[in-house]
Amino acid sequence: MRAARARARGLSSRRGPFSVTRFRNSLIPIVTVLGLQFGAVLTGAVITETIFAWPGVGRLLIQSISFRDYPLVQGCILLIAVTYVGDEPAHGPVATAARSARSRYE
Numbered sequence: 001m002r003a004a005r006a007r008a009r010g011l012s013s014r015r016g017p018f019s020v021t022r023f024r025n026s027l028i029p030i031v032t033v034l035g036l037q038f039g040a041v042l043t044g045a046v047i048t049e050t051i052f053a054w055p056g057v058g059r060l061l062i063q064s065i066s067f068r069d070y071p072l073v074q075g076c077i078l079l080i081a082v083t084y085v086g087d088e089p090a091h092g093p094v095a096t097a098a099r100s101a102r103s104r105y106e
Contacts, residue, residue, distance in 0.1 A: 039084050 046058030053059070057076055064072035 035087055038087050042080055042084060 045056060046061060048054065049056040049058035050062045057079060061073065061076040061080075064076065
């Protein structure tokens with residue numbers, strides 16, 4: 001049915017499945033899931049850096065907790081929180097509306 005509509009609009013049968021509208025519509029859930037997974041990567045970094053003794057914010061956070069350096073703990077938590085919240089506009093409702101093929105700004 002969709003192929004018939006695409007041909008009726010003048011698209012060739014080769015171009016139909018790869019139209020910009022379909023690409024933009026399929027991009028919405030992909031970007032949302034990738035953006036949410038970014039927070040999981042941040043959480044996993046603390047565990048990974050601690051286990052493998054890699055230098056990074058996660059290991060710094062664990063060391064500062066063990067040394068009771070509370071200002072550094074607050075700074076690390078603030079950095080992780082700002083990074084997580086700063087990533088939200090990339091996959092939030094405003095960005096989804098901008099990527100949606102249905103919304104047109106005229």
